Amino acid sequence: xxxxxxxxxxxxxxxxxxxxxxxxxxxxxxxxxxxxxxxxxxxxxxxxxxxxxxxxxxxxxxxxxxxxxxxxxxxxxxxxxxxxxxxxxxxxxxxxxxxxxxxxxxxxxxxxxxxxxxxxxxxxxxxxxxxxxxxxxxxxxxxxxxxxxxxxxxxxxxxxxxxxxxxxxxxxxxxxxxxxxxxxxxxxxxxxxxxxxxxxxxxxxxxxxxxxxxxxxxxxxxxxxxxxxxxxxxxxxxxxxxxxxxxxxxxxxxxxxxxxxxxxxxxxxxxxxxxxxxxxxxxxxxxxxxxxxxxxxxxxxxxxxxxxxxxxxxxxxxxxxxxxxxxxxxxxxxxxxxxxxxxxxxxxxxxxxxxxxxxxxxxxxxxxxxxxxxxxxxxxxxxxxxxxxxxxxxxxxxxxxxxxxxxxxxxxxxxxxxxxxxxxxxxxxxxxxxxxxxxxxxxxxxxxxxxxxxxxxxxxxxxxxxxxxxxxxxxxxxxxxxxxxxxxxxxxxxxxxxxxxxxxxxxxxxxxxxxxxxxxxxxxxxxxxxxxxxxxxxxxxxxxxxxxxxxxxxxxxxxxxxxxxxxxxxxxxxxxxxxxxxxxxxxxxxxxxxxxxxxx
Ligand SMILES: Nc1ncnc2c1ncn2[C@@H]1O[C@H](COP(=O)(O)OP(=O)(O)OP(=O)(O)O)[C@@H](O)[C@H]1O
Numbered sequence: 001x002x003x004x005x006x007x008x009x010x011x012x013x014x015x016x017x018x019x020x021x022x023x024x025x026x027x028x029x030x031x032x033x034x035x036x037x038x039x040x041x042x043x044x045x046x047x048x049x050x051x052x053x054x055x056x057x058x059x060x061x062x063x064x065x066x067x068x069x070x071x072x073x074x075x076x077x078x079x080x081x082x083x084x085x086x087x088x089x090x091x092x093x094x095x096x097x098x099x100x101x102x103x104x105x106x107x108x109x110x111x112x113x114x115x116x117x118x119x120x121x122x123x124x125x126x127x128x129x130x131x132x133x134x135x136x137x138x139x140x141x142x143x144x145x146x147x148x149x150x151x152x153x154x155x156x157x158x159x160x161x162x163x164x165x166x167x168x169x170x171x172x173x174x175x176x177x178x179x180x181x182x183x184x185x186x187x188x189x190x191x192x193x194x195x196x197x198x199x200x201x202x203x204x205x206x207x208x209x210x211x212x213x214x215x216x217x218x219x220x221x222x223x224x225x226x227x228x229x230x231x232x233x234x235x236x237x238x239x240x241x242x243x244x245x246x247x248x249x250x251x252x253x254x255x256x257x258x259x260x261x262x263x264x265x266x267x268x269x270x271x272x273x274x275x276x277x278x279x280x281x282x283x284x285x286x287x288x289x290x291x292x293x294x295x296x297x298x299x300x301x302x303x304x305x306x307x308x309x310x311x312x313x314x315x316x317x318x319x320x321x322x323x324x325x326x327x328x329x330x331x332x333x334x335x336x337x338x339x340x341x342x343x344x345x346x347x348x349x350x351x352x353x354x355x356x357x358x359x360x361x362x363x364x365x366x367x368x369x370x371x372x373x374x375x376x377x378x379x380x381x382x383x384x385x386x387x388x389x390x391x392x393x394x395x396x397x398x399x400x401x402x403x404x405x406x407x408x409x410x411x412x413x414x415x416x417x418x419x420x421x422x423x424x425x426x427x428x429x430x431x432x433x434x435x436x437x438x439x440x441x442x443x444x445x446x447x448x449x450x451x452x453x454x455x456x457x458x459x460x461x462x463x464x465x466x467x468x469x470x471x472x473x474x475x476x477x478x479x480x481x482x483x484x485x486x487x488x489x490x491x492x493x494x495x496x497x498x499x500x501x502x503x504x505x506x507x508x509x510x511x512x513x514x515x516x517x518x519x520x521x522x523x524x525x526x527x528x529x530x531x532x533x534x535x536x537x538x539x540x541x542x543x544x545x546x547x548x549x550x551x552x553x554x555x556x557x558x559x560x561x562x563x564x565x566x567x568x569x570x571x572x573x574x575x576x577x578x579x580x581x582x583x584x585x586x587x588x589x590x591x592x593x594x595x596x597x598x599x600x
Contacts, residue, residue, distance in 0.1 A: 040257060426484065
């Protein structure tokens with residue numbers, strides 16, 4: 001920490017003294033470099049942190065610059081008034097560009113944003129308002145009371161201050177609630193939705209942030225150069241910007257800055273060889289994507305990751321016993337259904353995964369769902385948790401119809417789940433995995449970042465303490481700072497249950513939680529699930545381990561070919577001839593229950 005603070009102070013002093021060492025041309029180059037750094041940080045937030053492909057960053061830059069030019073030169077406004085309006089215009093355009101992100105994803109979003117960037121350059125080239133191909137000259141240099149900004153040397157300090165503010169704000173976002181939810185969305189948008197992250201709104205927020213950064217750079221550009229023309233906002237420059245972010249390291253804002261500075265310098269060196277420059281950027285981008293996907297900034301993290309993997313592989317002994325929850329008192333009417341599914345059908349083109357399934361799970365029950373592979377069990381979970389919209393039928397949670405609600409809305413309503421093939425956020429630490437689910441912040445509360453940053457920081461620290469207490473309960477405290485993928489499989493399964501419980505559910509859906517666990521781990525799992533039930537959470541568990549089902553579940557529902565073929569207490573179901581014929585086979589008719597270490 002001390003070393004880091006020392007390095008930051010040294011960099012700040014060097015940045016402050018830099019103009020004293022430079023001739024006027026070099027000063028101009030540095031001023032342009034800072035603009036690229038601001039643009040790269042904005043692009044890094046949208047693409048690297050939130051995982052949204054954004055090829056419109058250069059258009060945001062252009063909107064900021066052109067709006068300032070039009071408002072000052074054609075409307076005669078003062079520079080700073082024009083700057084505020086230009087920023088608002090860019091933010092509005094950011095929201096428009098972000099709208100397709102509500103529906104389309106990943107590469108489609110790339111095509112949509114590229115189309116918008118092309119449309120922007122086409123429009124400014126052909127519009128008389130924007131000065132056509134000649135652009136708009138004569139933009140006044142801004143002034144500050146008592147400071148003459150006409151000198152590039154003094155303008156540098158304005159840029160430096162805004163660069164510092166935008167970088168610190170970006171880092172603040174990344175390391176608190178908003179950035180954590182964005183990173184979770186980037187790693188696995190489906191799992192993020194299932195723990196309550198409002199994915200569509202967050203995608204829009206990512207574009208809004210990118211556009212504001214683009215706007216700030218655009219405003220500064222128009223003030224610095226005094227002239228705007230279409231070629232500055234061309235696709236070639238968008239590619240340069242992309243190269244900066246990818247080579248520097250898109251998942252790290254500091255990496256984006258390093259990329260921007262390095263490539264801006266290389267660009268100066270290659271300024272007389274534009275064709276070779278493009279080929280050189282392209283080659284380096286391809287090499288980076290293939291050999292160092294996290295860029296220059298990612299190299300130390302990757303090395304540290306390798307070291308961690310080595311230490312944790314031998315340190316799975318850090319797992320401590322689960323500390324049971326305090327049992328809840330009465331949980332209301334014990335027989336009222338927490339989950340009711342009525343005549344539910346789910347068809348995928350020709351495949352009838354579920355056909356008119358109806359079941360009720362009373363509050364406080366542990367319900368087992370069993371059935372052969374492909375009988376529709378996971379599809380039932382996917383419909384109940386909002387991943388699939390059912391072809392027909394209804395889902396009712398605690399008396400409220402929640403059919404086809406979005407996954408994040410269902411998570412807020414009290415449904416949490418785990419996945420058959422673990423879906424942990426692989427680039428987030430174990431603590432952050434839990435924090436994403438624990439965090440009740442809504443997208444509508446993002447304004448707090450502008451108005452109440454200290455409140456955001458305090459709240460985040462309180463959440464961190466809560467996350468650590470939860471990890472401690474699940475015996476995972478020793479792994480809080482590890483990446484989940486570096487941990488043994490059994491521990492990852494436990495992390496996923498801890499993450500689901502962090503969302504404070506009323507209904508917990510566990511999809512094959514014992515898959516890949518050894519006998520001892522299965523016994524511990526049973527104790528955890530019983531404690532969760534005693535805490536007042538209704539549990540539905542899909543499981544192939546019949547010994548576990550027999551000992552753990554109060555009631556079992558058997559699926560075959562997308563329909564329920566038996567339903568009742570485990571002992572009754574296990575001897576039903578239909579079940580034996582459809583699924584269990586005689587050898588499995590009555591498996592031995594799994595012994596418990598802690599009485600639930
Ligand atoms: N997204 C999808 N698109 C097309 N078919 C699907 C989809 N999801 C499930 N299915 C089909 O629906 C049927 C039921 O699948 P489901 O995964 O629900 O079975 P399951 O009982 O959970 O099986 P397993 O025990 O192997 O997980 C299968 O035939 C499967 O191929």
